[in-house]
Amino acid sequence: MTLSVHIRGLGIYTPSRRLTNHDLTRIVDTTDEWIVSRSGIKERRIAAPGETNADLAAKAAKTALEKANVSPDEIDLLIVATASAESSVPSVACSIHHKLGLRPGIPSFDVSAACSGFLYLLQIAVQMLRSGEYHNALVVASEKLSAITDWQDRSTCVLFGDGAGAAVLAIADSNNGGAYIPSASRPSASILGTVLGSDGSKGDLLSIVPRTPPFPQPQENLPVGTHVISMNGREIFRNAVRVMSQACRDVLKKCNVQPSQLALIIPHQANLRIIDAIAGELDLPLELFKVNLDRYGNTSAASIPIALDEAIHETRLKNGDIFLLVAFGGGFTWGATLLKWNQPKI
Ligand code: UT7
Numbered sequence: 001m002t003l004s005v006h007i008r009g010l011g012i013y014t015p016s017r018r019l020t021n022h023d024l025t026r027i028v029d030t031t032d033e034w035i036v037s038r039s040g041i042k043e044r045r046i047a048a049p050g051e052t053n054a055d056l057a058a059k060a061a062k063t064a065l066e067k068a069n070v071s072p073d074e075i076d077l078l079i080v081a082t083a084s085a086e087s088s089v090p091s092v093a094c095s096i097h098h099k100l101g102l103r104p105g106i107p108s109f110d111v112s113a114a115c116s117g118f119l120y121l122l123q124i125a126v127q128m129l130r131s132g133e134y135h136n137a138l139v140v141a142s143e144k145l146s147a148i149t150d151w152q153d154r155s156t157c158v159l160f161g162d163g164a165g166a167a168v169l170a171i172a173d174s175n176n177g178g179a180y181i182p183s184a185s186r187p188s189a190s191i192l193g194t195v196l197g198s199d200g201s202k203g204d205l206l207s208i209v210p211r212t213p214p215f216p217q218p219q220e221n222l223p224v225g226t227h228v229i230s231m232n233g234r235e236i237f238r239n240a241v242r243v244m245s246q247a248c249r250d251v252l253k254k255c256n257v258q259p260s261q262l263a264l265i266i267p268h269q270a271n272l273r274i275i276d277a278i279a280g281e282l283d284l285p286l287e288l289f290k291v292n293l294d295r296y297g298n299t300s301a302a303s304i305p306i307a308l309d310e311a312i313h314e315t316r317l318k319n320g321d322i323f324l325l326v327a328f329g330g331g332f333t334w335g336a337t338l339l340k341w342n343q344p345k346i
Helices: 032-039 054-067 092-100 112-131 200-205 233-254 271-282 302-314
Strands: 005-011 017-019 043-046 077-081 107-111 136-144 162-171 188-198 208-209 227-229 264-269 320-327 333-342
Touching: 005 054, 005 233, 005 302, 032 077, 032 188, 032 271, 043 162, 054 092, 054 136, 054 162, 077 092, 077 112, 077 227, 092 136, 107 112, 112 162, 112 188, 112 227, 112 302, 112 333, 136 302, 162 302, 200 208, 200 233, 233 271, 233 320, 233 333, 264 271, 264 302, 302 320
Parallel strands: 077 107, 077 136, 264 320
Antiparallel strands: 005 162, 005 188, 017 043, 136 162, 188 333, 208 227, 320 333
């Protein structure tokens, strides 16, 4: 029997500062009209000076623990997905292990899978939980992309934003020692299946590279990092549509689910035109897709949990609904996960 893994609780954190398209017209040669028509983005959130990637991650994680009603000392596995850690060692996971007051001795590590990171986290946690060695996993996708954005490059700086999302996962099977019994009062999501993939031959289309000196003066109180995002937007766009459409087909086939059974699709929030093109490829209405990139831009690994949290608050999911998460990122990496929503009757 395959043990069922549930998301017991979800938490997000987005910084309070809003950087609008209008604000960007003061630092690069762009217009609100261009950004909205080419990407759908209207504004993005920017971390406060001194607010680190680990600060964002810890805030999202605290909320996830509260929502799941799980105490920090019950967590026995911590994994973070990020492409914008301030340092590779210590990892963001090790940094927040202490901030959250988790038990000393549990494994904590970062995963590098760019915008697909949250789906990589779910699959790693599912397999480690199914091994029986772990009981409550905390997974966190956190990005401070403002620190690796080239605020002089209009082709990339209009796209990205900061934010974090976290989830507590556990095996839901009362026969398995230490497993949790899904609550009669709290919603959860059962993970039905995941497909993951990568193609290293196209890595140069989207990368984080050392900044070429001289370093510019900071503008609009935005960070000037030592590394910046470099991207071939048109090629990424084309590949993102192709790969995410195929990942959706693959996970549906793997789980023997028909596209018509889907109640909601939560795609990586990179560009409204990419989402629209995927809807066309799959012959599904755009309304089936959750979109919030207009208010957050592309927050890389954090974009799916932030959009999922918003969809839950909007009550877009009803008991028994099957829904799909799909992502694409630099590397290339991609993934798709199918889930079922469990909403207790009140
Ligand atoms: O998470 C995954 C990571 N990234 C993505 O998914 C991004 C995927 N790509 C995209 O979203 C789109 O390719 C962009 C939004 C980045 C660009 O849209 P596009 O329709 O592919 O535009 P383009 O790069 O072909 O540029 C068209 C024109 C160019 O001018 P010329 O050469 O036609 O005169 C650019 O210089 O638009 C110009 N341009 C801008 N103009 C005003 C590029 N950026 C801007 C800007 N404002 N911010």
